[in-house]
Amino acid sequence: MQCDYFDAGRCRSCTLMGTAYSGQLADKQARCVAALGPGPRWAEPFASRPAGFRNKAKLVVGGHRGAPTVGILDRGGRGVDLRHCGLYEDGLAEVVEQVPALVGELGLVPYDVPRRSGELKHVLITHSPAGELMVRFVLRSPGQLGRIRRGLPALRDRWPTARVVSVNLQPAHAAVLEGPEEIVLTEDQELPMVVNDVRLRLRARSFFQTNTAVAAGLYRQAREWIDEVDPPSLWDLYCGVGGFALHALQRPDASARDVLGVEVSPEAVESARAAAADLPGASRFVAGDVIAHLQTSPSPDLVVVNPPRRGIGTDLAAWLEESGVEHVLYSSCNVDSLAGDLARMPSLVPVRARLFDMFPQTPHLEVLTLLHRAG
Known part of the structure; x- marks a missing residue:
């Protein structure tokens, strides 16, 4: 991509401007593999349009x-x-x-x-x-x-x-x-x-990924890996407006999956509830602190986490390590904090991984990882 603003020195936000997109993608993939190791089975990176992608x-x-x-x-x-x-x-x-x-x-x-x-x-x-x-x-x-x-x-x-x-x-x-x-x-x-086939609802202060096409690919991949595991029950922590949870509602046999979303923003929870009303299946969305919720409910079969850049942190990582949850689907926008969280959960081993290039022309990325409990 060529940018007159970058060439004139008026904007340097796109720090990779001028680097061939294939090279950008290869470098991001290498960073992800270095952070997670060669253990997981890596799918082909999900590429973006190099330009014209921001929603x-x-x-x-x-x-x-x-x-x-x-x-x-x-x-x-x-x-x-x-x-x-x-x-x-x-x-x-x-x-x-x-x-x-x-x-x-x-x-x-x-x-x-x-x-x-x-x-x-x-x-x-x-x-x-x-x-x-x-x-x-x-x-x-x-x-x-x-x-x-x-x-x-x-x-x-x-x-x-x-x-x-x-x-x-x-x-x-x-x-x-x-x-x-x-x-x-x-x-x-x-x-x-x-x-995809989900009608999300955004309110004024709701978060949604900046790249709609790549976000759709991320949710499709998440649904595919969830369906492979086919957990009867699922929690989506840091669920936002419910993107992962709503994509996971239906099981492969068309029966309903028990899905719970937890999010600190009441506005996002209201949006998720409204979107869920348009879909078949049983789901619940609650507003509150993720850690506080863990203390009051029995563990599900699979947990989805999509935390902010700082990662899930010590408390949630410790709970997941000790919980007995068999599968975790972790969507991260920071491979360094992801690596730190994985080190705190040695019983949960990455088995599948894929890079999603949400932000071409910058070093930022999203990586989706499926973890299975060892042993």
């Missing part, structure tokens, strides 16, 4: 009223306009190009980091496979909320597929993407994301 735009707003920039900030806190970035998928790319014009039409004042003045900090846009949009404006205060509310008809005239529009309030002068308060301005609260 989400996280745009820092800079510049000034009437001449906003959207992209990133330079080291001095000034806006760098990247509206023509080549990473956005078709449909989203065209929307991003129009964001500065919309910001101007709404009369929104970009937040000036060096001066700590202004209001609009970020515009966050998610694009679904059906071409629908979730558009979020991150403001320093409610001062310009009325402008966005009154401008909603104009926004929908420009983007008729905008299903969810919201304002997030982030008052802190800090490098934080969003704040705790979300004000949804549309009747619809959720953006449907159809992945």
Whole structure:
């Protein structure tokens, strides 16, 4: 992939830009094998499109009223306009190009980091496979909320597929993407994301993988490995909006599997419950601390974990090691923390593994590993 912004030194976020994609993929595979060892049976890496793969735009707003920039900030806190970035998928790319014009039409004042003045900090846009949009404006205060509310008809005239529009309030002068308060301005609260045969539902603060095509491949592979084991009961810990759990509901013989999802975010749990209502099979989703839940319930046959970059940590690793759970499916975005967790669970041995390249042009990756209890 060639990028004018990278070549001009305006953006260095894609640290592997200019490296042949085949080389990027080979290097990531080598890192994964080094972390997990040669023991598991490695499937062929699941490649991405090198460009045009992002379903989400996280745009820092800079510049000034009437001449906003959207992209990133330079080291001095000034806006760098990247509206023509080549990473956005078709449909989203065209929307991003129009964001500065919309910001101007709404009369929104970009937040000036060096001066700590202004209001609009970020515009966050998610694009679904059906071409629908979730558009979020991150403001320093409610001062310009009325402008966005009154401008909603104009926004929908420009983007008729905008299903969810919201304002997030982030008052802190800090490098934080969003704040705790979300004000949804549309009747619809959720953006449907159809992945394989599952209709996930994203709310404003829900997490979903940035690369829809590779996420679909990840869930298909997870379902295949789960079906090979065919556990009657399954827990999906750190379940988010339920991607793994909902893909695992049906057993190969079409009977229902007992599936439980646990997630700290009540909003994500509500999304998972709503999506589960569209599917056959028995599932439960509970909001709460994963570790606290372990103390009150009998162990399932298989556990899925999809933790943040820090990994599952000492407590959950110790519980899994001692629990008697026969199978663990571990999806990791950090092979180093994954290796550390595996060292804490010597009884659970990696038998299958596959790299999923969610983030071309960067060193980031996702690796899925199936663990079986030794002996």
